[in-house]
Amino acid sequence: AQSVTQLDSHVSVSEGTPVLLRCNYSSSYSPSLFWYVQHPNKGLQLLLKYTSAATLVKGINGFEAEFKKSETSFHLTKPSAHMSDAAEYFCAIYTGTASKLTFGTGTRLQVTL
Amino acid sequence: EAGVTQFPSHSVIEKGQTVTLRCDPISGHDNLYWYRRVMGKEIKFLLHFVKESKQDESGMPNNRFLAERTGGTYSTLKVQPAELEDSGVYFCASSSGTLRHTEAFFGQGTRLTVV
Numbered sequence: 001a002q003s004v005t006q007l008d009s010h011v012s013v014s015e016g017t018p019v020l021l022r023c024n025y026s027s028s029y030s031p032s033l034f035w036y037v038q039h040p041n042k043g044l045q046l047l048l049k050y051t052s053a054a055t056l057v058k059g060i061n062g063f064e065a066e067f068k069k070s071e072t073s074f075h076l077t078k079p080s081a082h083m084s085d086a087a088e089y090f091c092a093i094y095t096g097t098a099s100k101l102t103f104g105t106g107t108r109l110q111v112t113l
Numbered sequence: 114e115a116g117v118t119q120f121p122s123h124s125v126i127e128k129g130q131t132v133t134l135r136c137d138p139i140s141g142h143d144n145l146y147w148y149r150r151v152m153g154k155e156i157k158f159l160l161h162f163v164k165e166s167k168q169d170e171s172g173m174p175n176n177r178f179l180a181e182r183t184g185g186t187y188s189t190l191k192v193q194p195a196e197l198e199d200s201g202v203y204f205c206a207s208s209s210g211t212l213r214h215t216e217a218f219f220g221q222g223t224r225l226t227v228v
Contacts, residue, residue: 032212032213036219041221042221043116043117043204043218043219043220043221043222044156044204044206044219045219046216046217046218049216051213051214090156092156094212094213096211096212096213099144099146099161099168099169099211099212100146100158100161100169100172100212101146101148101158101212101217102158103148103155103156103157104155105153105154105155106155106156
């Protein structure tokens, strides 16, 4: 079975400070890992994905994530938060043994002035 | 290029009524997925179509839910009769290939409220 755990349901940062959203995974197979973002009244948008190539993955809007097999983690980071980053973020896993993405419970990011 | 489109965006129905949700995938995408997010919880897989065939329907909660994709284009998800626990946001996604190699594009979701 495959699963992801998002360790924080809410994260609040000040504009201009770093962002860290945490995700741990569990999988018996080599996983693909994803981060999606959902802005209010919008669909889920893919930020970045890891598929067994480079362990440091760069995505859109300055986000990046590092796959750490030893820690079974895939944390999302951004050096400097912007007000427009306020949204809900979802970590997801795919192993190819099933045809589906398995999502975490989401982390709501709040960015304050 | 048009994205994944879902109708309606919101639906409020009474317990026991029937509701049909529609999803129009990106043109040419053979793979179509339905997911659901019950309030505050994770987004859960419901089922996966490849063209008009159900590839995986392991996430369908019970036989009150019926998904169809006639002709391999748009899909509908019918809930009959609706129960209170069916409330949530229903997402549709489509992809041109497997999720390891291609991106799944999501619609904005249909928010279903059963009262």
